[in-house]
Amino acid sequence: MLVDVGEASAFPERGMRALDVNGRRVVLVRWGEEWFGLYDRCPHQGGPLGQGVVLAGPRSEGVGRIGVDEREPVVSCGWHGWQFYARTGRSTWDEGCRVPSYRVEVRDGRVMLDAPPSWRLARQA
Amino acid sequence: MYEGPIIDPDVHHSWKSEDWIIDHLSPRWREFARASGRGHVPLAAPGTHWPHLHGVNKRLDGYPADGSPSGSDYETMKRQLLDPFHIERAILSFDVGTNPGVFNADFAIELCRAINDWNIEYWLGMGDPRLYSAILVPTRTPEAAAREIRRVAPRHGHLAEVLLVYSGLGKPFGDPAYDPIYAAAAEVGLPIALHVGGELTCGTGRAMAGGMAGSRLEMHAVASQPTLHHLVSLITHGTFEKFPSLKLMLIEVGVAWIPWLMFTLDAQYPILRLESPWVKRLPSETFREHVRVTTQPCEFPEQPKRLIELLQCFDGIEDLLCFCTDYAHWDEDEPAYVGSRFPRAWWPKLFWDNAAWVYGFPRLDTAGRAG
Numbered sequence: 399m400l401v402d403v404g405e406a407s408a409f410p411e412r413g414m415r416a417l418d419v420n421g422r423r424v425v426l427v428r429w430g431e432e433w434f435g436l437y438d439r440c441p442h443q444g445g446p447l448g449q450g451v452v453l454a455g456p457r458s459e460g461v462g463r464i465g466v467d468e469r470e471p472v473v474s475c476g477w478h479g480w481q482f483y484a485r486t487g488r489s490t491w492d493e494g495c496r497v498p499s500y501r502v503e504v505r506d507g508r509v510m511l512d513a514p515p516s517w518r519l520a521r522q523a
Numbered sequence: 524m525y526e527g528p529i530i531d532p533d534v535h536h537s538w539k540s541e542d543w544i545i546d547h548l549s550p551r552w553r554e555f556a557r558a559s560g561r562g563h564v565p566l567a568a569p570g571t572h573w574p575h576l577h578g579v580n581k582r583l584d585g586y587p588a589d590g591s592p593s594g595s596d597y598e599t600m601k602r603q604l605l606d607p608f609h610i611e612r613a614i615l616s617f618d619v620g621t622n623p624g625v626f627n628a629d630f631a632i633e634l635c636r637a638i639n640d641w642n643i644e645y646w647l648g649m650g651d652p653r654l655y656s657a658i659l660v661p662t663r664t665p666e667a668a669a670r671e672i673r674r675v676a677p678r679h680g681h682l683a684e685v686l687l688v689y690s691g692l693g694k695p696f697g698d699p700a701y702d703p704i705y706a707a708a709a710e711v712g713l714p715i716a717l718h719v720g721g722e723l724t725c726g727t728g729r730a731m732a733g734g735m736a737g738s739r740l741e742m743h744a745v746a747s748q749p750t751l752h753h754l755v756s757l758i759t760h761g762t763f764e765k766f767p768s769l770k771l772m773l774i775e776v777g778v779a780w781i782p783w784l785m786f787t788l789d790a791q792y793p794i795l796r797l798e799s800p801w802v803k804r805l806p807s808e809t810f811r812e813h814v815r816v817t818t819q820p821c822e823f824p825e826q827p828k829r830l831i832e833l834l835q836c837f838d839g840i841e842d843l844l845c846f847c848t849d850y851a852h853w854d855e856d857e858p859a860y861v862g863s864r865f866p867r868a869w870w871p872k873l874f875w876d877n878a879a880w881v882y883g884f885p886r887l888d889t890a891g892r893a894g
């Protein structure tokens with residue numbers, strides 16, 4: 399179910415914003431022309447991901463050499479700095495650890511987040 | 524999830540502007556502090572700095588909306604820490620109290636006085652019964668530190684501890700040169716809180732044995748080195764024999780080292796006690812009787828039970844551990860998360876009773892309420 403979460407031009411070109419979508423805290427990430435949605439709760443100790451920073455993802459280029467991958471933005475939690483790929487919600491270092499992620503698209507200048515139907519049900523209950 | 528009241532022995536608070544402290548200096552030192560014409564002289568020692576992931580040692584949402592320093596705003600602290608986590612007693616312990624490390628020893632004395640006065644007036648004057656705080660002392664001049672303890676302690680009932688962060692004399696804290704501080708603390712009935720950080724951040728060159736770390740990860744993993752040395756020094760110098768009522772809270776050194784260090788001390792004590800004949804009991808007995816340890820930054824092995832198994836190697840460990848958050852630093856711990864890693868049966872002691880013993884607060888009543 400697509401939910402309109404605002405005007406695309408109102409979002410910073412490279413950044414994120416925490417929003418309330420049907421009663422759930424969601425982080426909306428914009429990385430140039432790409433848009434991503436993540437659940438706004440860090441799987442580590444529950445910190446608000448949306449209070450962290452978005453940056454180009456790290457890429458190991460061998461021992462002692464770290465590169466960045468401009469195509470893979472990561473969200474760095476504002477508490478202890480755990481990092482998650484904005485695209486998938488996966489942790490940058492632990493395959494088994496991830497934040498729920500949601501599809502986001504822009505239609506006619508509006509940002510639409512694909513919210514699971516269960517959110518609406520939870521809200522109605 | 525633990526839902527009872529919590530004592531948090533490690534809450535970092537601050538001033539919104541350094542002018543607040545400078546205004547509390549005596550006229551001569553106020554002039555000194557502002558004499559640079561532009562800005563003012565630093566109110567802390569020049570730091571040794573390992574870069575933080577986000578450029579600051581704070582959680583990023585900890586900054587008040589008005590742009591003032593993290594920990595400086597009561598409303599923010601109330602909203603993020605005191606109210607949601609049921610913190611019934613927060614021990615405010617500055618950020619992190621390295622101000623006595625300023626190079627001018629006389630200025631350090633005056634600075635501690637000004638900070639303590641401001642703290643009583645501003646934070647303790649807030650009237651929130653949950654707020655308690657530390658006394659900051661100039662450790663390079665132990666006699667002056669003792670005078671400051673005696674001056675300030677009677678002024679407010681919510682001064683809960685004497686905070687030692689920076690070993691001003693460059694000696695471990697058990698050195699008899701520091702005894703005036705312990706004598707004064709014992710006299711006014713306050714515990715000593717030993718918080719990690721002075722050696723690490725005051726540019727002392729004593730940050731860690733083996734040489735300076737090359738990254739924050741490397742540094743952070745061994746950051747407890749100086750504090751553990753201070754603990755060993757206090758025990759082997761007989762500080763607790765000299766001041767039998769003295770209690771010590773170790774802050775921000777984690778907990779997994781306890782069995783290792785106590786086993787080591789106990790094993791070597793019978794052989795080497797010749798040098799410490801005044802230490803009448805096994806070091807671990809002194810430790811059990813006088814010392815409590817806060818959990819943060821808690822070790823979190825993949826399987827939580829591994830930490831418990833390790834800790835239980837040291838008998839009575841559940842009587843020694845005290846939860847703390849370290850709000851609002853970047854590596855703070857969250858109560859529900861920490862609680863989930865420890866046995867439920869330990870919770871009342873972990874979150875309240877053990878720290879209550881240190882600070883002289885009543886224990887939880889039978890219904891788990893704060894007295």
Ligand code: FES
Pocket residue numbers: 440441442443444445446475476477478479480
């Ligand atoms: S809560 Fe997000 S990194 Fe710890």
